[in-house]
Amino acid sequence: IFLYGLSGAGKTSSLNHIFGFEVIKIVNKFKADTNSVTEYIATMKSEVWGVNNLQINFIDMPGWSDSGGEEEDIQNMALIDQFLLNHDTLGSKIYKCYPNIVTIVIDPNDRRLNDKDARVVRMFRALNKLNVIDKERPNVLIILTHVDSVGKKSFTQLLNEIIGILGNLVKCYLHCIPTIVYLENSYEELELRKSGDWTILKDGTLQPKNVFDGMIYIMEKQRDEIGHEAVRIYFTSRGNNKPIKKQYECSQLKQNQITKWSIIIKQEFSPHQLNEVNLALQKYIDSKSDQLSIHTLVLLTVELSKHELTQLSTLQTMDLYQVQEIIQPYRMSKLENQALVMACGVKPYQFEEISRIIGCGKNT
Secondary structure, eight states: OEEEEBTTSSHHHHHHHHHSSOSSOBOSSSOBOOSSEEEEEEEEEETTTTEEEEEEEEEEOOOBSOTTHHHHHHHHHHHHHHHHHHOTTTTOSSSOOOOSOEEEEEOTTOTTTTSTTOHHHHHHHHHHTTTOOOSSSOOEEEEEOOGGGSOSSOHHHHHHHHHHHHHHHHHHHTOSOOEEEEOOTTTTTTTOOEETTEEEOTTSOEETHHHHHHHHHHHHHTTOHHHHHHHHHHHHSGGGOOOEEEEEEEOOOOHHHHHHHHHHHHHHHOGGGOOHHHHHHHHHHHTOOSHHHHHHHHHHHHHHHHTTOOOHHHHTTOBHHHHHHHTTTSOOOHHHHHHHHHHHOOBOOOOOOOOOOOOOOOOO
8 A cells, every 4th residue: 555645735644543553753743754665564364365464565655745846856756766666566577566555645625736737736747657556457545635624615515526626637647547535634623523433524424434445445446355355454453453664764765766757857847848859758658667667768868868869850860879879888778779769760770781601510
């Protein structure tokens, strides 16, 4: 389960309340300690499956659009990307594995949700580049926070409007249909009525039961019986399944990851600055699904721009040997050669016909 969201949307208090343990340590009223990607593991016993080591992994990620601006967003996305590449399961080179659930925490009181430069839109566009969204079996769970103060209109009417807007944004930028639930973070201060372990929202919704129900719904749609069982066991006995913090924290960044995400963010949010070659390669990159290929091709766009190879007409007069000569000492891989030929019209390597007598004889 990925834990992600807009900075300041109440991610800290929401997730700590939902999951029943301190996912995020609250340093002070305004800032959470989320400068690294940290994994927590809960191990449970399942009588249904007859196992004692059924696990849920919670992966806590830095929020989007923190006080550090674009540079901090670049660092955070590079951090998450590096974590994914190194992860035992999600970074597999043999098969593609998506997170079962990607939770995204959003404050619905943002009046600029529809703006193309809104924080939530920028977050979706960046998240789409991480390749963690399963478009065939949707794994996105949007959690709306602070819903008690959404506005003066009818609570249900306004929430439905916001849910409609966000549903369309997710379909547009993440290319899937999300499951959307909502919470009130300040349930204690507002003295919301209780029903057993749950609190009751204005429309009668029980929280955070609705979040658990949303997760179960996603598992059922994915036909993931093991995931369904893990979620069911964890959330029906949260007090008995305190997750253990994994010792590994992805907090040391490689420079090439920062370079990669600097290019992605600047290109994604400044499309007018893209050149012809960037655009052609970006289309080719979008057709790739594995993290390693995407990472490699993004670095190629950096090298080409650095050597002012920005026009398709220029590249189309060259072959791969000539391009390689210009961008030395950078060495192009087979994947990058293929991208230049397919996307930019660079001529493949031209080999002269060589007749060579190999010799023949009989072994004795």
